[in-house]
Amino acid sequence: MTNFIDFHILQNVPPSCVNRDDSGSPKTATFGGQRRARVSSQCWKRETRQVFGDFLNQEDLGYRTNRIVDLLAEQIVAQNPDLEPESAKLAVDVFKALGIKLKASRAKKDAEEEVGNDVSTYLVFLSSLQLRQLAEYAVEKAANEEKPKKREIERLLNRNHSVDLALFGRMVADDAxxxxxxxxxxxxxxxxxxxxxxxxxxxxxxxxxxxxxAETDAGAGMMGTVEFNSSTLYRYATINLDMLRENLGSDDATVRAVDAFAQAFVKSMPTGKQNTFANRTLPEAIYVSVRDDQPVSLVGAFENAITSREGTGFVTPSVSRLVKEAADIEDAYGVKPLAQFTCGVGDSREQLRQIQEPVAFPQLVSDLDNLVTELLAKGE
Incomplete structure (x- = not known):
């Protein structure tokens, strides 16, 4: 039986432009026939990863970059300083053996003399521990005057995944x-x-x-326009707990990953134009459900766009819709979450009581950690 953790968040965002399209406009989408404010999943995943460092050590995290040669060369030198002159070549040999395509860096192309190491043609996600093990492998091969082997490198990259890699995955086009x-x-x-x-x-x-x-020109030094909007956002994410455990290979690491994701996803905020709008907020309502059937988004609650009424704004009716949608789905399909947790601000607390008694966010995370620990123990 597979377990899923669903995160449902309602969050006010004041005038802002946190996520822009290619023309500089705030991203939008049409839903229910109405134009909605939108923040892309890629954008919020990036910000979540940025906040992971507040809750996890770098050893638990990884790097998504095309500068993989630089990273591996640095690790090789850290393990054997005598190999510094050939560290970049040793790193290149490892990635070429794996089949990853490399190209000259922009700095190398633009410079008259060779500057900078080659880079991969796409971003590659590597955990800190995988980088260290690849460096150990390269140093060993250099000492034995042997060439790196594809199968051996694949084995190193199929274990010791970092938390962010286990959560958000990795696609290597040249070696599936x-x-x-x-x-x-x-x-x-x-x-x-x-x-x-x-x-x-x-x-x-x-x-x-x-x-x-004496200056006669009283005009401005510069002028321009910035496009923005404000909104009450519905945010949703889900974790396949069993797949996360498989990716990490450890119950303890899985609990740490859920804890870090819960805190980082809830507290993160994309940083676009933040100095212009100072739009940092925290959610008004948080609802976390743990299920053993399938992930269930409650976005259908908002297919009919909410309209503001005097004295209510958008948060109160949004929380009301969210609570009703959760109950309606339970009644219609006869499925009930294994456990539910809520946290709210102001009037949202009273509305969320229809699902579960709200608690302070630190308590919510602690309760979720305890449940995840129990579920993982039962799965052994």
Whole structure:
């Protein structure tokens, strides 16, 4: 039996532009025939990974980069400083043996003299421990004057996954045998109501010029526009607990991963235009359900866009819709979560009591950790 952990979050975001499209406009989507504010899943996963460092050591994390030669060369030198002159070549030999395509770095292309090591043609996700083990392997092969072997490298990359790698997966186009299936899925966050993007026209005044009495040009030093919107977002993510355990290979590591994800996903905020809008907020309502049937998003609660009524705003009706959708799905399909946890601010607390008595967020995470520990123990 597979267990899933669903995270449902309602969060107010004031005027902001946290996630832009290629034209600089805040991302949007059409849902229920209405234009909604949107923050892409890629964007929020990136910010979640950035916050992981607050809860985990670097040993538990990895690097997603195309500068894999640089990283491995540094590890090789750290283990054997005498190999520094040939460290980059040894790193290249390892990745070429695996079949990963490399190309000259931009710095090397632009410089008259050779500068910088080769880079991979796409981003590669490697855990800190995998990098160290690849370095040990390269040092050993150099000492024995042997060439790296593809099968041996694949074995090194199919164990000791980092938490972020185990959650979000890895795809290596040149060697599918070292791919890692993501145990976590993150939805695009969308507003529970319709939005219309607005424009902020701004000017910047030249401090020195404005103080010059002889200056006749009183115009601004620069001017421009920034597009923005504000919204109450519904955010959803789910973790396949059994797949996460398989990826990490340890019950303790799995509990740490769930704990870190819960805290980082809830507390993270994309940083686009943050200095302009100071839009950092925390969720108004959090609902976590642990299921043994399948992941269930409650986004259907907002297919009919919420309209603001005087004195209510969007949060209160959004929480009400979320609670009702959870109950309706349970009644219609006869399925009930194994456990439910809630946390809310203000009036949301009273509404969430219809699901489960709200607790402070640290207590929610602690209770979730305890349940995950019990489920993993039963699965042994």
């Amino acid at each position: 045998s070292v791919n890692v299936d993501a145990s976590c899925q993150v939805a695009h966050a969308i507003s529970t109501h319709s939005v219309e993007n607005e424009f902020d026209f701004f000017t910047a005044v030249d401090d020195v010029k404005s103080q010059d009495e």
